[in-house]
Amino acid sequence: MWHRLASYYLRTMALRLVVDESRCSGCRACQVACAEAHENAFSVALARLRVEKRDAEGIDRPVVCHFCADAPCVAACPTGALSQRADGVLLLDAARCEGCSLCIEACTYEALRLHPRTDKPLSCDLCEGEPACVAACVTGALKLEEQK
Amino acid sequence: MTANGLAGAVLRIDLSAGRVSREKTDLSLVRAFLGGRGLNMARLLQELPPRVDPLAPEAPLLIGVGPLVGTSFPGGARFNITARSPQTGILGDSNAGGFFGPELKFAGFDQLVITGKAAHPVFLWIDDDRVGLKDARELWGKDTVETTTAIQEELGDRDVQVATIGLAAENGVRFAGVFANLTRPAARTGMGTVMATKNLKAIAVRGTGEIRVADPAHFRECIARLNERILSHPEYEIRTRLGTTKLINALQAIGGLPTRHFQAGQFEHADQVSGEAIEQRFKVRAKACFACNIPCSRYIVVDDPRFPGLRFEGPEYEPLAGFTARVGNSDLPLALYAIDRCNRLGMDAISVTETIAWTMELGQRGLLIDEEADGLALHFGCGDTILSLIEKIAQREGFGDVLADGVRAAARKLGRGQEIAMEVKGLELFQADVRAMKGYALGNAVSSRGADHLRSEPWFEFSGDREEAIRRYGIPEAADRLAWQGKGKLVAHFEEMAAVSDAIGVCKNTYNNMEALDWDETAELLSAATGWIWKGEQVRLVGERIVNAERLLNARWGITRRDDSLPRRFLDEPAGPPDSPSAGSVVELGPMLEEYYGVRGWNSATGLPAPGKLHDLGLEG
Numbered sequence: 001m002w003h004r005l006a007s008y009y010l011r012t013m014a015l016r017l018v019v020d021e022s023r024c025s026g027c028r029a030c031q032v033a034c035a036e037a038h039e040n041a042f043s044v045a046l047a048r049l050r051v052e053k054r055d056a057e058g059i060d061r062p063v064v065c066h067f068c069a070d071a072p073c074v075a076a077c078p079t080g081a082l083s084q085r086a087d088g089v090l091l092l093d094a095a096r097c098e099g100c101s102l103c104i105e106a107c108t109y110e111a112l113r114l115h116p117r118t119d120k121p122l123s124c125d126l127c128e129g130e131p132a133c134v135a136a137c138v139t140g141a142l143k144l145e146e147q148k
Numbered sequence: 149m150t151a152n153g154l155a156g157a158v159l160r161i162d163l164s165a166g167r168v169s170r171e172k173t174d175l176s177l178v179r180a181f182l183g184g185r186g187l188n189m190a191r192l193l194q195e196l197p198p199r200v201d202p203l204a205p206e207a208p209l210l211i212g213v214g215p216l217v218g219t220s221f222p223g224g225a226r227f228n229i230t231a232r233s234p235q236t237g238i239l240g241d242s243n244a245g246g247f248f249g250p251e252l253k254f255a256g257f258d259q260l261v262i263t264g265k266a267a268h269p270v271f272l273w274i275d276d277d278r279v280g281l282k283d284a285r286e287l288w289g290k291d292t293v294e295t296t297t298a299i300q301e302e303l304g305d306r307d308v309q310v311a312t313i314g315l316a317a318e319n320g321v322r323f324a325g326v327f328a329n330l331t332r333p334a335a336r337t338g339m340g341t342v343m344a345t346k347n348l349k350a351i352a353v354r355g356t357g358e359i360r361v362a363d364p365a366h367f368r369e370c371i372a373r374l375n376e377r378i379l380s381h382p383e384y385e386i387r388t389r390l391g392t393t394k395l396i397n398a399l400q401a402i403g404g405l406p407t408r409h410f411q412a413g414q415f416e417h418a419d420q421v422s423g424e425a426i427e428q429r430f431k432v433r434a435k436a437c438f439a440c441n442i443p444c445s446r447y448i449v450v451d452d453p454r455f456p457g458l459r460f461e462g463p464e465y466e467p468l469a470g471f472t473a474r475v476g477n478s479d480l481p482l483a484l485y486a487i488d489r490c491n492r493l494g495m496d497a498i499s500v501t502e503t504i505a506w507t508m509e510l511g512q513r514g515l516l517i518d519e520e521a522d523g524l525a526l527h528f529g530c531g532d533t534i535l536s537l538i539e540k541i542a543q544r545e546g547f548g549d550v551l552a553d554g555v556r557a558a559a560r561k562l563g564r565g566q567e568i569a570m571e572v573k574g575l576e577l578f579q580a581d582v583r584a585m586k587g588y589a590l591g592n593a594v595s596s597r598g599a600d601h602l603r604s605e606p607w608f609e610f611s612g613d614r615e616e617a618i619r620r621y622g623i624p625e626a627a628d629r630l631a632w633q634g635k636g637k638l639v640a641h642f643e644e645m646a647a648v649s650d651a652i653g654v655c656k657n658t659y660n661n662m663e664a665l666d667w668d669e670t671a672e673l674l675s676a677a678t679g680w681i682w683k684g685e686q687v688r689l690v691g692e693r694i695v696n697a698e699r700l701l702n703a704r705w706g707i708t709r710r711d712d713s714l715p716r717r718f719l720d721e722p723a724g725p726p727d728s729p730s731a732g733s734v735v736e737l738g739p740m741l742e743e744y745y746g747v748r749g750w751n752s753a754t755g756l757p758a759p760g761k762l763h764d765l766g767l768e769g
Contacts, residue, residue, distance in 0.1 A: 025443035027436035028247070032220050040364050042219045043254060045356035054306060055330045056293055058433060058447030058459060116356035136220075138379070138441040139434065 014087065014147040015129060017049070017064040024141035026053050026060030033136035037127055045116050048124040049133055062142055063111045064133075065090065065124035073121070076106035082121065090123040097121070151360035153215035153677035154178065155253045159279060161272060163346050164205060164264030168279045173258045179680065180766060181697075182690050183214035185241060186651035187259055188230035189697040192239075193767075195261075198704065202234040202338075203345045205265035211252070211351075214653025215677055218253035218359045218438070220371050222378060223655035225249050225438035227334070234345075235322040235338040235499075235554050236574035236598050238705045239698055242325065242339050243602070243650055244311075245437040246332035251309040254355025266347035271299060271312075274353045284349035291315060291492035292327040299352050312350035313340040314494020316542040320344070321552045323499035323576075327491065331461045332437075335496035337575060337597050362679030370673040374664055378441060381662050388434065391444035392465035392657075393423025396472075402610075402629070403728030404584035405473040406577075408512075408528045409505035410570060410717055413581045413728045417478030421468065425480060435461050437655065444657060452481035463487045469579035470501030475508060476528030486534055493542040502576035503551040503558060504537050510565050522546040570715045573598035573707065577715065583723035584730035585609060587626075587635045587642075590740040593712045594639065596698035605660045606642040609635070632736040636743025644691030651690060693765045696757050699750070700767060709755030712741060 031047035039046045052061040067088030074082045074090070081097035084090055099119030104112050113122050126144075127133075134144045150156055160169045181190045188210040200207045209231045216224040227249035233240025252260070255274050262272075269284040282302075287295050296310040309328065317324030317340035325335030326343060343349075361367045378384065386394050396418055399405045403413030419425065426432065430450050434443035450458040463484065471483035490497045510516035511526020518526055522540070524533045524547070540548025551558050556574045559566040570577040575598025582589035591604035608617070609629045617627035617634065620641070626634030642660065648670065649659040658664045665673065667684030674682045699707075714737055723733045745752040749761035762768040 022433070025434045025436035025440075025445075027438060027440050027443065029220075029222070029439045029441065032439045035358065036220060036364075036368070039358065041358035041360050043356075043358035044250070045254065046358060052306075055461065056297060058435075058449075058461065060435070139443060 015126060015144055016067060016088075016147045017124075017126070017131065017134070018143045018145045019062045019064060020141050020143070021061050023139045024051070024060040024062055025139050026051060029136040029138070030062060030133035030142055033132040037132035038122075046122065047133075048122045049111065050113060063109060064142070065111050066109055067124075067126075068108065072106040072108060073103035073112055073123075076102040078102060082123065089126050091125070092121060092123045094118075094120055151362050152679050153219065153359060153361050154183070155213075155256045155258045155357070155359065157256050158259045158261060159257045159274070160261045160263075161279075162264045163262065163266040163270070163281070163348060166266070166281055178215065178678075180690070180693060182648070182651035182674075183258055184212045184217070184226065184651045184653045185228040185230065185243065185647065186212075186214075186690060186694045188212040188228055188241070189694055189701065191259070191261065192230065192701055193697055196232065196701075200232065202232040202237065202240070202342060205346065206263055207232055207342065209262040209339070209342050209346065211260040211262075213249045213252050213258060214651055215674070217653035218250035219361065219367070219677065220439060221654055221673075222371075222375060223437050223440035223442065223658055224653055225440065226650065226653045226655060227252065227328075228650055229326055229334045229339045231339060231342045232705075233337040233339075233574075233597070234341045238573055238598065238702045238707055239596050240337035240339055240342070241597050242334035242336040244326070244328050244332045244334040245655060246309075246329035247438050248309045248311050248328035248332070248353065249653060250438045251353040251355045253359055254357045255353050256355065256357055260351070262346065262348065264346065269347050269349050271350040271352055272348065273303070274351070274355075276354065276356055287349050288318060289315060292494050293330055293492055295350055296330055299350060303352060303354075305354060307354070309353045310350055312494070313343050314492060314542075316493045316495040317341050317344035319542060319544045319552075321495060321541060321544065322554055322557070323496040324494050325496050327494055329461075331491050333491065333494075333496070336498070336600070338496075340494055361677040363676040367673065367676040370669070370676055374669075374673075375441060377664050378658055378662065381664075383662065384442065387442050387444050387657065390423035390427065391446065393426060393463065393468055395465040396422040396469060397424065399469075399580055399584075401729070402584050403723065403725070403730035404581050405469060406505075406579050406581055407473045408476040409474060409509040409568070410581055410715075411509070412724045413584055413730050414725055415473040415476075418473065420478050421472035421480050421483060423465075423468075426463075426484075429480065440655070442657065448484070450481055450484050455481055455485040458485055458488060460488050460491065462491070466579050467497035467501070470497050471534065474501045474505045474579060475534055476505075477531060477534060478529065479531055482531045482534070486538060489535070489538050493538070495538075495542060498578055499554060499576045500538060500541060501579075502570055503541065503555050504534055506555050506558070506565060506569060507537065507547070507551065508533070509568055515564050516562070520547070567716050570717070571599055572714060573711050575599045581718075581723060581730070582714065583718050583733040583735055585629045586632050586735060586740065587629070587638050589714060589718060589735040589737065590635050590639045590744060591642070593714050593737060593741065594643075594744060596695070596702060602646060602656060604639050604642040604646055605656055606635075606638045607661050608638060608642070630730065630733055632740050634743075635740045636745075636747050639744060640747040643695050644688055647691040647694035648687060651694060689765070693767065695748075696761065696765050696767055699757055700762075703756055707755075709741070709745075709753065712755055713737070
């Protein structure tokens with residue numbers, strides 16, 4: 001057990017989602033897979049990442065959590081509900097979250113969104129190091145890479 | 149919310165009274181018809197006033213989305229829009245992908261039932277369970293792109309999904325469509341025309357809800373197998389690169405392009421207007437429908453000084469072949485511009501290209517002189533005539549007014565050219581010469597919405613796999629595109645697959661053309677989604693039920709065996725050119741129809757379902 005935990009932390013220590021916008025087909029399979037993995041339901045609004053789409057201009061742009069060092073969303077949280085693991089991954093203590101949405105406003109990349117019904121942030125946890133969004137992306141627009 | 153793949157509710161909109169109401173989705177109808185196209189047909193059978201004019205306020209306009217729409221099914225994105233067609237007078241029905249269908253499900257609706265007529269132009273705004281009508285007087289007259297953008301700006305959300313009509317519908321063009329995601333048209337049979345007469349400019353949807361299935365783990369397992377099959381399919385690579393535009397070269401090779409209004413099966417400039425040519429000449433980016441792992445669509449940026457700023461998602465094969473081979477045009481940028489104009493004006497490119505090509509052939513034969521057609525040069529390939537007629541049709545101006553009701557009506561109005569009008573039951577034929585593909589010939593003759601390939605899409609006849617043909621249909625020739633034998637069985641089978649595909653809400657590229665799931669596998673997936681036990685034969689029966697329900701609807705409007713026909717050209721004139729692999733072929737429609745009616749259990753004299761068949765399908769009474 002300890003071995004699996006240790007290897008998991010080693011693996012996730014420097015993992016980040018990397019976006020290649022030029023490859024994105026705009027299909028939103030990443031969002032569907034994310035909601036399925038976290039909510040056991042099919043939805044776009046419940047995904048922990050979003051895809052900015054502008055059909056007329058042909059723009060499809062995945063927007064993902066950057067797991068910023070000293071993340072502004074965490075700093076903005078007045079109740080301590082949002083915290084950050086050593087590897088940068090966000091942790092939400094839902095019981096302490098009051099749904100004030102200050103974290104959403106603080107996000108530099110407009111990546112963090114609120115759950116449409118609970119008003120709590122949909123924070124990305126990188127799926128324990130095996131992100132469902134990356135597995136669902138057939139074009140290579142979303143990748144998992146080790147941060148240098 | 150119930151965990152059965154459904155959104156759970158039907159939304160009724162009475163535009164005359166400005167009233168909306170909700171009811172639960174009737175699960176007994178879902179069991180019999182699944183959803184989407186099937187649920188729309190069930191509704192029409194129950195609620196359509198018998199002799200209602202297609203453009204009367206009380207005529208219902210339906211939008212249905214199936215139980216797999218919005219799930220992780222790759223390309224589970226489709227919606228069907230259904231009404232009595234103002235173009236053909238019979239069943240009207242059209243289907244589109246993109247993101248509109250899933251959004252409706254996420255907002256909580258399996259079906260919209262729209263009746264009445266608003267006092268002034270409005271758009272329907274569905275914001276989850278908050279539904280209302282908004283003023284669209286400022287939007288009336290705007291094209292599909294302007295309307296979509298304006299609505300998203302007004303609502304302050306670029307992720308709002310919009311399905312809209314364009315100017316052509318407002319002007320009463322009878323083949324005007326409904327356009328989602330700008331260039332995802334449900335364009336056939338004039339559903340946009342119906343929307344316009346209801347003063348309904350657009351439908352905007354935002355859905356933040358969720359769809360749940362009965363057995364998520366099993367559903368995931370089925371989808372994983374399906375994804376594996378799609379990704380390892382031999383056609384995967386070319387479909388992701390070229391999408392349906394691959395068909396220009398494929399049909400050129402067998403002599404099946406509709407060149408100069410079906411006067412030849414090969415176009416000498418095919419290589420200049422092919423999907424490959426687009427890929428080589430212009431900046432292209434892959435695009436996909438909702439949750440699809442085949443990015444078969446493209447966003448193209450056309451670099452041509454004559455058409456500054458020309459960029460859009462597309463084209464698909466149908467408009468591309470229409471504005472090139474069918475009208476004899478080798479100018480690729482001009483064809484792409486023509487397609488963009490049709491999309492913006494909101495017209496069906498198949499019907500538009502037929503009316504233009506028909507006009508050109510009349511000119512070629514001396515049956516119509518330039519002066520009768522506003523002085524336009526009536527010869528094939530004339531770019532000015534092509535572009536001019538598009539605008540004239542949309543405005544119903546000059547000769548465009550003659551064409552704006554479709555080619556059958558145009559021939560009647562002129563009293564000329566009936567024998568070369570390429571239509572069945574009033575709907576214009578797609579972009580392929582069916583003398584080169586006998587199963588498609590039969591499919592077009594019997595299709596429930598008039599000439600159409602998507603009601604069956606019997607691709608198997610291109611396979612040449614005679615052993616498989618014997619296994620499936622007991623007749624080796626079913627695998628031979630130029631043979632007529634076995635095509636009744638072939639078409640009946642693919643009609644049922646196409647109906648199920650439209651009923652569950654998935655794409656025919658995967659479900660039919662790639663045969664990604666057989667009946668038993670579909671049943672397994674539907675069992676995981678709905679929580680009911682499905683057997684493969686029950687799924688097939690849904691398809692058969694839908695085909696028969698549509699035949700019953702059409703029978704109300706007088707359709708019989710007599711109408712299951714094809715343009716004379718395909719029956720009498722041998723296919724050319726002389727060195728083509730389809731040279732000399734004509735369609736043996738009679739024997740194919742006999743076989744088809746036999747398989748269907750329909751009376752071969754009337755072409756109508758026998759009472760026993762209706763009883764077996766639960767459709768009597």
